[in-house]
Structures are given as C-alpha cells and as structure tokens.
Amino acid sequence: MISMYIIDEQNVSGIIENYLTTTKTDSTSFYLKAAEHLISYIPESAQRITFFIDGSQIGTLGAAVAYLLSRANKDLILFVRASSLTEETEAFLQILEEQKAHIYLLNNVNQLQDLHAVIAETHLIVDALATLPKTQDEFLFVKQLIQVINRVQLETLAFDFPFYANDETIITATNIVTFIAAKKCFTNTHFLTAFGQDEISIESLDIPELYYQDKIEAQYIDQDDISDILKQKQWSITDHKYKFGHALIIAGNVGTIGAALLAGEAALKSGCGLVSLYTHPELANLVPLRNPEIMSHAYTDINNLQVDIKRASSILIGPGLGITNQSLALLELIFAQATCPIIVDADALTLIHKQPQLLTTFSYPVIFTPHAHEFARFTGLEIDEISSHRIDVAREFAKKYNVILALKGYQTIISDGITTYVNTTGNAAMASAGMGDVLAGIIAAMTAKQYASLEATIASVYLHGACGDWLSIEKDRVLATEVINEIPDRLQFLY
Template identity: 35%
Template sequence: MKVSKGELIREIDKYSIEKLGIPSIILMENAALGVVKHLMLNEKEYYVVICGRGNNGGDALAVTRHLIAAGKKVSVFSIGLNPMSKDCGVNHDILCNMGVKITNISNVEDIEFLRDSIIRSDVVVDGIFGIGLKREVRGVYDLAITVINETSKKTISIDVPSGFSGDTGEVFGNCIKASKTITFETYKRGFLNYGSHEYTGEVVIEKIGIPDFVVDKYHNKEFFLERKFIQKKTKERALYSHKGNYGHVMVIAGSEGMTGASTIATKAAVKSGAGLTTLISCEDALQAVRNFVPEAMWKKNDDSQGIETLMGKVNSIAIGPGLGKSNETLNNVKRVLKNTDGTIVIDADAINVLEGKTNLLKEAKGNVIITPHPGEMARLTGMEIKKIQSDRIEIAKEFAREYGVIVVLKGYNTIITNGEVSYINPTGNGAMANGGMGDCLTGIIASLCAQGYSPMDASCIGVYAHGECGDKVSEHKFVVTATDIIDNISKTIKELT
C-alpha cells in the first residue's frame, strides 16, 4: 500500500490528464463511484451531501447524482462564494438540469437548516475541502463543520476530512470528525500522525482509473507494510538444518538494578529463532538469564579479551537495553561500531549516549539499525518531541540518509527507513504500552539479522511480527507485556511463513 503527500496526487492527476488523455471529469466520476461503494445503500435512505467549490465538491456532487439514481432521499448543500472549479461546475449543472435543489450556505439561517437536515438524515457526505486546503477554517465553514460534528450520525469524508492536512496531519482550526474517509490511489501521509484517527475514522483507499505505472513514476517509495509482503519475506526453516544455520546473536545489555531489560532482549532473541545467543552483562543480569533463559550463553562484561574474540564471530549484536547512560556504555558502543562486521542493533541507552556524538555512526564497519522512540530520536537530533511527531517519516528518512543507518522510529505506525525506501507498520496497539516492549523488539530484530535476513527485511519482519503478536494477545488481555510477546512470538513468526 503506497503512502504519499498530496503533491504526488496532483502530479499523477496532471500526467494522466495531459499525457494519457484521461479527461479529468472521468477521474472525478471514478472517485464518486469509489465513494458510493461505501455509503451502505442497502441500509440507509436519507443522505445529506455538503460540498465546497473545488474538485472535492465536484466529487460530492457526482456522488449526489448516483444517490438520487439509486432512489435515495438527498439534501444537497453548497458552501462558499468562490467560483467553482470546471469539473465541479459540470456536476453542479447536471444536478440543476435534473431539477435537484442545491442550498447554498452563506449565513446562520442556512446553518440551522443544515442542522435540521442532518438530524433527520442517516449519513452525511463531506466534500467541503480536499487535499489543497492550506488556510484556517473560518466563518460559515467553521460553523458548518461544527454542526456536522455535533449532529451527524455517520460522516463519510471524501479524500480527507475537511479541515485536515493530508500531508502533515495538521488541523486547520476546525475539522470534520469522520466515521470513514475514502481516499484515492494512496494513503495520505498525514493519516499517520498521532491523533489523526480521531478525524479520519476508518481509512479506505479506492483506485480511480490511474495506471500503476503513473503512480510509480512519481511515488517516493513510502509503503504501508502488508501481511502478504511480510509472508513473502519470511522463510520456512529447512528440514535438514542445525543451530549453525541460524546465526549467533550477542546481546550487550543490563546493569546493576536494570537486569530485566537484558533478560527480555536475550529471551526474545532466543524465542524468535537465533541459533545461538550470548549475553554480555554484569553478574546480577547473568544470574537472571541463567535462571530464566537456560538456552542462552553468557560472558561477564569484564572479560574484555573473550568479548573481543566473540565479537569477530557473531552475526549480529544488540546493544543498549538496561545499560545505563554512562561512559562505559559509550565505550561499548564505540567498540562495537569499530570492530563488528555483522549487523548492530542500537537501542535504549546505547542511543542515549550518542547524543551530540552521532558522527560515531558513520564509523561503523557493519550495518547499523537504530530503534529510538520519539524521546530518544529527539535527543539524537536535537529536535523537540513535538517536532519529531509532526513529521516522523521525513525526519527518520533524513537521519537514515545522513548517517547511513536504518531507523526504526517506534510508536503508533512505527517507521522503518533506510532513507530511500520507507515502510510504515500498521500492527500493534495500546495494550502493549508498557516497559520492556522495546527491549523485546531489539532482541527479535537482532535475531532475524543473525538468521540471515537483510537488515531492512529483519527490521520490517521484526516490527510487523512484534505488533501482530501483541494484537493477537490483546484480544484476550487488557494489558500485553513483553513476556506475553516472548511467549507467543515463535508462533506468530511461524504463521507468517
């Protein structure tokens, strides 16, 4: 599933119209038909359609025609005094020729008439503003949106909820709170932002007759992860195989008073399929692992020679969970970056000690995956968390490109990017919001890297499987813990093969 900004849609529309010769009114008609599919014609009888003066309004007017043709009762409202776009005008004239009354909203009395109509209706179709909106919603627009939100039983928005930025997720003062948003060709970037679901409701993508090669021509390689994609990437285990076929993970984690993180990361690596797993840590953490993860091996963190030797043999290293923000942690990160040919997964305190020292990432011999949450990303970049959250994809992409790493920016719709190709993960839920989840994910990704998956594939599979496992467990539990994930991750990965 492709993700894009609004400018891409404008480009592909322009190419389809000017180069392929597809009339713009045909694209509008196809958009309307895509919306009508979701209007529950078998269940609902009375619709209110409210349209602006641009092409989004034209889509809504075309939807009105199809509703009337289906024998439905429809009240149609137009809002604004600007001249209509060409195609909006065509559909407006068709309705007028059919004898359909279109009420223009220009004052408070019209707003009250709109309110009365919505109260009597089953569904409201929102076609006021599309992806081109850049200004604050004011005046009668503001009043109309408020009335819709207060009185509509079910609101369907066309392309984006009116008042919502499809690029950034910003709300321009006031915004429709849709039950469902029918968008076209691609998932809009703004839908990924925290809180966007409050306005979009369920998001459905409809094609409007633009060939895939045109979309691909302008698309910037941002995708939603889908189960079929992950299933193609995830491999069955060979019948005749042994532990040596599935790699060796080194986990550098844990410190006095923070032994749980090392146990979680180590056990997650074991349970997600690493052939061998070795924890490097303090005595307290090693004792916990000896008790709870008997499958893992271990070395005490003061065995410098043994650790150096092992570093040259392992396939991947996970570093950071529970280490503490100290000079010792920083020295460990430096040593790993300079001496490891395998893939390095950097998490938690191993990220925190890179604050102001991110150039160290450029010295890495092997591939690097960093797995920050927004707070850690803010420390790495020097940006405020609010800024990180407002443009997560672009910030993650820029960081990945500059430092030559893969960024797994955790949170709602986790971003996975190498700076060129980006994936957005749809799995996971609020029941997973508790300590240890990140440590668990780090162990899973490092394990998959050791098993021979590319760093990008390991990140995508790990993030998707981690979230899907949490989704399944949460069907029966109010809170899902890292231990719940570890206990079920092997089954989830098996199902993905």
C-alpha cells in the first residue's frame, strides 16, 4: 500500500476538487493522466465492458477510463446515475457517444428489469459510483441496482470503494482500486467480511498529503511503526528487574484462574521485570505451581496490595476477576490509589460501567480493552452499530472518557480520542478462549516498561496479532498459551 492513512470515502470528491482548484491544475489533463494509470487494472481479455458512473469525481474517473478504452476499440456500455454530472464527465460522454458507446441514463426502477440481461453479455463491470443515496426512494433504487449487479456474478472492478446502499447491500467487487488513501468503510465489519485486503490497491492520483491531512480519520499500523516504538527503549547491561517494570495484576477467580495465569505469563514473556498477581484467596497458592516467576497474593491481603499499588509501574485489573462486590471494591481501590497506567479489561469493564464516576477522577492513563460485546454493554450501542462505525465509536468513546481504547476484534481499533490506529495483524485462528487475557498481559508489560500508554497499546496489539499470524501459518487454530510462547521471538523480530 502507498498510504497507510484512512479517510472517509465521502471526502474524496471534495479533496480532488480542492486539489484541482488550489493548484490550478487543468482538470481534463488530471483525469486523463489518472485514467492512464487506472487502465492497467482493466484485464486485456475484457472486450465488452459495463461502466456505472455518477456525478461524483469518481464517476469522472470512470468516464475518463471509458474514454481511453473506447480509443482502444473496446465495446462499452455506460449506465449513468446522476441528475447532474461534472463538466469533464459531460465532455467525455459526448465523445464516447460520438464513438458509438452505448450510454443510458439510469433513473427509473423499471429499467432494472432489463439490466441483468444487458450486463450479462459483457466481460467486466466497472463500478465508478460514489454518491450515496440521500432519500428513501434513492436508497430503494440503489439497493435494487446493487442486487441486479451482484446477481450477474461478473468480474467487477470498484473505483475507490465498492458502492453500497447499506451494510448488507454492497457491490461484490472482485478488485478495488481506491484513491488517495484507504477508506473508512474498509474498517466496517461487514466490509471486512466481504473483502480481503489483497483485493485493494491504492492509487494516490499524485495528490500530496497536504491536500487531505485534515481529513485523516485513522491510520493502519505497520511493522516499521512498531519497530520505531520498541527502539525507544534500549536496555543496558547494568539494568535490574525494576528497570523492566513491575506489573501488578488483579485477576482470576474460582473457575477463571486460567485468565490470571495467562495475563501474568504474557506479561513476563513480554519482558516485564516483575509480575505481582493478586487473586482469589483459595487460589493464590496454586499460582507458583504453574508459574514460579509470578509473585502471588490473595486479593484480600489489602495491606500488601496497597504497597504494591504504589510500587507498580502498571496495573491490570479484570481478567477472570468475576463481577462481585469484592471485585468492585478492588477496582475502586485501584482508581483511588494508582500512580501509574491502569489497564481495565474483561470483568473490570463490566464493573466500571456501574461506577462511571470512577472515570471522572483519575489523573493517570487508563487503557480499556473491550471486545465488541463488552463495548456494546458499556456504551449501550447495538453490536451492529459498533461494527458499522468502528473508527467513529472508538474515537468518540476515548474522547468522552479520556481513556485509550482498544476495541478488539479483526483489525482492532486503538484510539486516544485524537489519533486513531487500525491494527493490521491477527486472524480468526486466534478466536479462542483466553486470547484477550494474553493481550491484556502484554499491554501490562509494555506500559510497565514505560512506553507511553498509547504507543504501548499499539505495540502490544500488533505484537499479539503478529504472534497469531506467525503461528497460523502452520495451524488452523491457535491457543492462548501458544501465543504467549511465541512472544519473545516475535518481539525480538520486531525490535
């Protein structure tokens, strides 16, 4: 990918227009130059091609490509969905008409009945539609249009993004060439389910970042970003364990001690110098049997806990903790006494929802790590609403509560309310019990090692997914403990 930035698909036309006006670039030359690049996405074997274009700048790019193809003697059918077109589109269409291309104005639902037969005769569909429906009538029309296009099951090249009516009705493109930067709709769960990253290419249109930097909504995280973060900390031969941080973990209950162990082990393997685990009194003595490096205590040992709260360089609360009054009291204690970053995970997220006043009093970084269900419970939003607007809901939540949010799932979104990142590692083989507990442990270690909280969260999410990706090369399913064992090698690789 040329650009790792993500912008709203609805801003592209405006960015192109602004660029052309500000730089006083001749617009026809601009579209023709772009079309010369775009033509390489049209398979040579496609002789008869259907174009769908509209009044947007994407539509103009479609018309410009059609114009070049007509000069290469391709047979073209253009369906134009617009009440008004750009001047350049009008000009391209006029020449295309003279060259005997078939051009139809698409504005009537009755036309859709015959559409299928016409498209089916062609070899390729180019979707250069970008103007989303504004009225209910337009919506119904567009929905039916997309259904007809999809029923033909032809190879389909989408310009900028596969046109959609709503989350369920998206043109099933086989290839996508997106302009300027990646698009926000690509992070929508429905879109992610329908398309793979491999199907998306980016064409910058030679528009410099200056013309869209105020429109950047988020950015994908790449390996270099993580290396840059990790390299900020260099260890010396004289370092002792406290230099590598002390993670305090409050986790586990009867039946879920595994969650506490997974978080603790993940923190250790992520390079934390010391892990203190406070857990259910009946279980504390079992912890060293599984992992002797972890210092274990009963969470009823409040005196020791208060000392550790002051000594810790990060505090993780929640994995397998249970939703009890005892857990709530521990959460309140942490929020009252912590002097370091706090990671709020799993059951602690559910508890904090009942005590929102806690979120008005803290003066240290707080990191929330919900999966979609936990986030829905916290925010009261429907899971569908979250899935469709992952960047927006994550950013708004982080801003509202002044926390760092990692909204987990495929392409985890991380935001501090100002800058938003989209993770590029991780896969469905990782969808197994305890995987979130491991991530929480990694974040606890990274924050304990004094990486800035946002950077620690980004690096942890990327590292966690990178372990899963590495393991899934040879396995269909990846266990949480396998990810833990992979951490040191992946960490070293990323440094």
